[in-house]
Amino acid sequence: MKIVNSLKTLKTRHRDCRVIRRKGRTYIINKTNRRFKARQG
Structure with a gap:
């Protein structure tokens, strides 16, 4: 997960x-392509 x-x-x-x-x-989450995860804050 990216911050x-x-x-x-x-x-x-x-x-x-x-x-x-x-x-x-x-x-940010993505059910189909789990590579795209990010967090802010």
């Missing part, structure tokens, strides 16, 4: 990426 400053750029890399907020942290 990045900008999740917007990672979101555009694959069409199945979802932005999810949990416990004050923002995550």
Whole structure:
């Protein structure tokens, strides 16, 4: 999992990426291609 400053750029890399907020942290997860995972905060 990458920890990045900008999740917007990672979101555009694959069409199945979802932005999810949990416990004050923002995550990008992807069910079909699990390579695209990122966290912010």
